[in-house]
Amino acid sequence: xxxxxxxxxxxxxTSVQDAIDSIASRLRELRVARGLGIRxxxxxxxxxxxxxxxxxxxxxxxxxxxLFRLAEALDxxxxxxxxxxxxxxxxxxxxxxxxxxARIELSGGIVWERITPxxxxxxxxxxxMYPPGATSAPETQRHPGRDYGILLEGKLIIDVxxxxxxxEPGDSIAFDxxxxxxxxxxxxxxxxxxxxxxxxxxxxx
Numbered sequence: 001x002x003x004x005x006x007x008x009x010x011x012x013x014t015s016v017q018d019a020i021d022s023i024a025s026r027l028r029e030l031r032v033a034r035g036l037g038i039r040x041x042x043x044x045x046x047x048x049x050x051x052x053x054x055x056x057x058x059x060x061x062x063x064x065x066x067l068f069r070l071a072e073a074l075d076x077x078x079x080x081x082x083x084x085x086x087x088x089x090x091x092x093x094x095x096x097x098x099x100x101x102a103r104i105e106l107s108g109g110i111v112w113e114r115i116t117p118x119x120x121x122x123x124x125x126x127x128x129m130y131p132p133g134a135t136s137a138p139e140t141q142r143h144p145g146r147d148y149g150i151l152l153e154g155k156l157i158i159d160v161x162x163x164x165x166x167x168e169p170g171d172s173i174a175f176d177x178x179x180x181x182x183x184x185x186x187x188x189x190x191x192x193x194x195x196x197x198x199x200x201x202x203x204x205x
Contacts, residue, residue: 023067023081023104024058030074031056044073063107065137078200079119082112093117101127108134115194124197130156132187140180145199147177154191157184 031041038056042049047066054060062070071078082102094117101113109131116125122145130136140159149158150172158165161179166186175181177197185191 022102023062024056026081027070027074028056030076030080034074036074041070041073045069061105061107063137064110065139065141067104067106068141068143077119079114079124082114082119110134110136122199124195124200126195126197128193128195130154130183130185130191130193132185132189134185134191136183140182142180143177143200145177145197146174147181148172148174148196148198150194152192152194154189155186156191156193157186158182159184 031038036044038052039049042052045052045066046069051060055062067078067081071080081104096115096117101115103111103113105111111129113127113129114125115127116123151167151169153169156167158167158173159180159182160173160175161181165173167173177200
């Protein structure tokens with residue numbers, strides 16, 4: 001799949017592969033550091049050992065839900081899987097250039113880009129892209145915290161609890177993320193969003 005972010009095709013292709021590889025290498029490193037075998041981690045996450053092995057080899061990408069479960073099982077945050085920013089940048093530099101965002105690609109071609117210079121404790125600021133037909137999960141998901149989003153381009157259907165909302169460009173939404181929710185792009189174009197997530201890593205009450 002060729003993503004369109006304004007950069008050249010070769011640079012974009014390299015960026016996407018870097019995003020996939022960052023998940024694979026960090027997943028494998030942390031699993032080993034935690035002393036977990038593939039079968040045990042797969043059991044905790046609810047996937048097959050074969051699928052987990054493919055993730056560690058960069059053959060497949062995890063879904064949004066699987067990424068959350070991996071982070072929980074490995075006692076880390078989803079931000080851990082972003083890897084390092086492209087290019088060297090001093091930690092005190094407050095600016096994040098478009099081509100230097102830390103990013104990961106999930107199954108279905110969903111792309112998350114961190115738009116803060118470094119990981120922020122209990123706070124996430126991300127640009128997310130959903131290709132036509134992409135959904136954040138086959139079933140609704142939930143996590144601690146509160147989600148705030150704005151749709152910049154395309155259309156997005158967001159199911160929250162027992163309600164469904166269709167967003168047009170410029171529309172925004174805020175909701176308690178402990179409610180079951182799911183994001184779907186009905187197409188035909190790419191949906192581009194900005195999300196702020198507060199207290200995602202807060203222990204459930």
